[in-house]
Amino acid sequence: MAQAKLHLVFGGRVKDPQTLDFCELDKLDIVGIFADYAEAEEAWRGAAQRTVDDAEMKYVVVHLHKLLEPEQ
Numbered sequence: 630m631a632q633a634k635l636h637l638v639f640g641g642r643v644k645d646p647q648t649l650d651f652c653e654l655d656k657l658d659i660v661g662i663f664a665d666y667a668e669a670e671e672a673w674r675g676a677a678q679r680t681v682d683d684a685e686m687k688y689v690v691v692h693l694h695k696l697l698e699p700e701q
Contacts, residue, residue, distance in 0.1 A: 635697070636669035637662050640676055640688030649689065662693065 638660035642652045651657065660676050663669040669690045680686035 633664040633694075634666070635662055635664065635693040636666055637691040637693050638669050638672045638676065638688065639691070640680070640686060642685045643687045646684050646687060649687070651687075652685075658688075660688070666690070666692075 639657050640660070641654075641657040644650045644652055658676065660672050663672060673688050673690050676688045680688070
């Protein structure tokens with residue numbers, strides 16, 4: 630069985646939409662942790678679509694597997 634490559638999807642209000650400088654860390658929307666990028670991307674698209682009219686909201690996909698095992 631292939632090892633899961635975990636991905637975290639979260640978002641929140643940013644000071645500048647060109648950056649990842651989140652304003653209120655205590656109000657981040659944690660969408661979830663996913664076993665592969667395809668699932669994470671689908672969740673990211675859904676969350677981003679719900680807030681598409683709010684330029685200060687930003688959602689991201691974090692490759693947790695790269696943080697947990699950077700040598701791979």
